[in-house]
Amino acid sequence: METLKNLLSPLTSSTGPIQDTLKLVVIGGTVETARRASVSAWSGFVDSFFLTAHFSQEDYPYDWLMHWLSKQPAWGRSREFDITTRSVSRHGLTQSTSGDLEEEEEDDGLVSSGRRKRKVAIIPSVDTTHTIYYRGHWLRITRSKRFQDYGSCGELKISVVARNNDILKRLVLEAKREYEKDAEHRVHIFMADTNYGCWRWNGARHKRPMSSIVLEPGVKDMILADCKDFLCSEDWYAERGIPFRRGYLLHGVPGSGKTSLIHSLAGELGLDIYVVSLSSKGMSDNTLANLMGNVPSRCILLLEDLDAAFTRGISRDEKSTGAPIGNTSSSSSSTSTSAKNKEENDGSTLSLSGLLNSLDGVAAAEGRLLFATTNHIERLDPALSRPGRMDVWVNFKNATKWQAEGIFKCFFPSKSSQQASSSSSPSTPQDPKDPASQENLAVPKRKKNAVLAPSLSDEEICVLAKRFADAIPDDEFSVASLQGYLLKNKTRPRECVEEVLTWIAQERETRAKLKKEKEEREAKERKEAEEQEKKEREEKEKKEQEEKDKTAKEVSCSTKSSAAPSEPAIPEVATSSSESESSTTGAEADGEESVTSEEDSPEEKGSESATEKTTSSGGNETWVAVKGHPPDPNV
Numbered sequence: 001m002e003t004l005k006n007l008l009s010p011l012t013s014s015t016g017p018i019q020d021t022l023k024l025v026v027i028g029g030t031v032e033t034a035r036r037a038s039v040s041a042w043s044g045f046v047d048s049f050f051l052t053a054h055f056s057q058e059d060y061p062y063d064w065l066m067h068w069l070s071k072q073p074a075w076g077r078s079r080e081f082d083i084t085t086r087s088v089s090r091h092g093l094t095q096s097t098s099g100d101l102e103e104e105e106e107d108d109g110l111v112s113s114g115r116r117k118r119k120v121a122i123i124p125s126v127d128t129t130h131t132i133y134y135r136g137h138w139l140r141i142t143r144s145k146r147f148q149d150y151g152s153c154g155e156l157k158i159s160v161v162a163r164n165n166d167i168l169k170r171l172v173l174e175a176k177r178e179y180e181k182d183a184e185h186r187v188h189i190f191m192a193d194t195n196y197g198c199w200r201w202n203g204a205r206h207k208r209p210m211s212s213i214v215l216e217p218g219v220k221d222m223i224l225a226d227c228k229d230f231l232c233s234e235d236w237y238a239e240r241g242i243p244f245r246r247g248y249l250l251h252g253v254p255g256s257g258k259t260s261l262i263h264s265l266a267g268e269l270g271l272d273i274y275v276v277s278l279s280s281k282g283m284s285d286n287t288l289a290n291l292m293g294n295v296p297s298r299c300i301l302l303l304e305d306l307d308a309a310f311t312r313g314i315s316r317d318e319k320s321t322g323a324p325i326g327n328t329s330s331s332s333s334s335t336s337t338s339a340k341n342k343e344e345n346d347g348s349t350l351s352l353s354g355l356l357n358s359l360d361g362v363a364a365a366e367g368r369l370l371f372a373t374t375n376h377i378e379r380l381d382p383a384l385s386r387p388g389r390m391d392v393w394v395n396f397k398n399a400t401k402w403q404a405e406g407i408f409k410c411f412f413p414s415k416s417s418q419q420a421s422s423s424s425s426p427s428t429p430q431d432p433k434d435p436a437s438q439e440n441l442a443v444p445k446r447k448k449n450a451v452l453a454p455s456l457s458d459e460e461i462c463v464l465a466k467r468f469a470d471a472i473p474d475d476e477f478s479v480a481s482l483q484g485y486l487l488k489n490k491t492r493p494r495e496c497v498e499e500v501l502t503w504i505a506q507e508r509e510t511r512a513k514l515k516k517e518k519e520e521r522e523a524k525e526r527k528e529a530e531e532q533e534k535k536e537r538e539e540k541e542k543k544e545q546e547e548k549d550k551t552a553k554e555v556s557c558s559t560k561s562s563a564a565p566s567e568p569a570i571p572e573v574a575t576s577s578s579e580s581e582s583s584t585t586g587a588e589a590d591g592e593e594s595v596t597s598e599e600d601s602p603e604e605k606g607s608e609s610a611t612e613k614t615t616s617s618g619g620n621e622t623w624v625a626v627k628g629h630p631p632d633p634n635v
């Protein structure tokens, strides 16, 4: 007791350094606790006046708001921010914004050396609260990230002191309007993520003018009119109970403008494109159904290389058989093997019925334009391309002379069309027969240091285009290959025409060479495959023979044991041709009776020394000799 008193005495005594320290700690602790309590009470009080809206990156309003925020001057003045050089952003952050560090002029040296300067943009940092003044209200904006199984997902929280949420509604609508205004010049592309069965934004491309697509007269107009008509016929479809969906099948040779036309249409109609590659790794019926059920009502759904989903193992050339692997009723065993291989190779378990269900099952989205492309229409199952699923079919062929002329004029617009486009005058009346005047030819805006093609008169361009077209044989070269040639000569229109025949000769030569190489390669592969098959067959036969020999050995052993109880069996048992051979040789050497076949010595049958044939396969016979006993019927 005395000891305890002594210990506490420095604390209880009126003065002393330890007591003073303790007092300070207690007072400090009390003050801090009171401060914290008051701060949290105050913030709770203040928060009760705030209206807060949350936006997730998974939904469109997040994009609208990020786009709107990126345009606010306050972002540029923010004291804490992230800097990004991502050239393409879903949020338009690299467009000229107040917070953008993009320099006006591009360094000529960099551009001429083929390297573009990277744009640098300021974006609000994550997990920091920023305050922005908007229409008489202070908005508190916090950007954060939520981590999910498949990566992080951005979130935006906007709080405002207001009596009702009108100001937030107004903000969202304004952000949406601005976003859509900016998107007018771009087409957003979404790609299917087969791992998580969701759509991932893949970038925004500049719209491609319809005038830059050169197809046979009337084709583009027909498709565009059909799409427009569909998009404004929702009620018509509803009244008749027809599912509000429309499918377009674009088929034909590679490089003929199928994909380009779809991009162009998307720009013209103001729709986003959702792309699914049916042959992508991990694609299954469920994933596809999930994806198809989650496209927005107004969009273009693009199924690329429709045939490839079921003919993965087949190359894209014309000689491939093209029979849809998953659907043929004949050769079912090979079909199942191929399907199995396919699954083993890439984990894809997509079936034709799964695809059909996704296209028009109950869960399939309505109001979308379905575009499917294929280079091999003959490979498609009729169920896939029947009306209702694919309502409009368009065949894309190699370039005609008309197209060659059109694409030449696209590359080398005449002086007058250049002037017309630079003064952005309204379109002039068009002559549908002339590929040049069929539409307002898109003349790209040139950089000041771009190498310019000589500006030729209308007449000269027409003459050159005609000569170029005359030299191009109908239906031999794809528009893409003509484009490749024109690109190589983009500043030399006259030389381009003069040298076209040489180019054609070279192309033909290259093709012939490639064809020959391909044939040789195929022949070699075929030979190798045959040899491999032969080897496998031989190995299989050998294995089978070994199995049979083994069985025969077992049988002979059992014969021996069944003979044992009555009388010990003579240990002269041959179980294989080789053994038989050696035993025969041994017997002969010993001067004893040798083991022979029934056919060879029928008179021995039933004699004291009986022989019995047990198995015969692959030319090798197995003989069991049981001396002194008739053949055992069980053997």
Ligand SMILES: Nc1ncnc2c1ncn2[C@@H]1O[C@H](COP(=O)(O)OP(=O)(O)OP(=O)(O)O)[C@@H](O)[C@H]1O
Pocket (backbone or CB within 6 Å): 212, 213, 214, 215, 252, 253, 254, 255, 256, 257, 258, 259, 260, 261, 373, 374, 375, 396, 479, 480, 481, 483
């Ligand atoms: N009819 C066309 N008009 C204008 N450009 C074309 C045309 N056809 C092809 N091209 C050009 O050729 C290139 C390839 O075209 P695109 O990808 O649209 O062909 P595709 O038919 O979809 O080919 P694939 O079947 O191999 O996918 C593009 O750069 C495009 O500009």
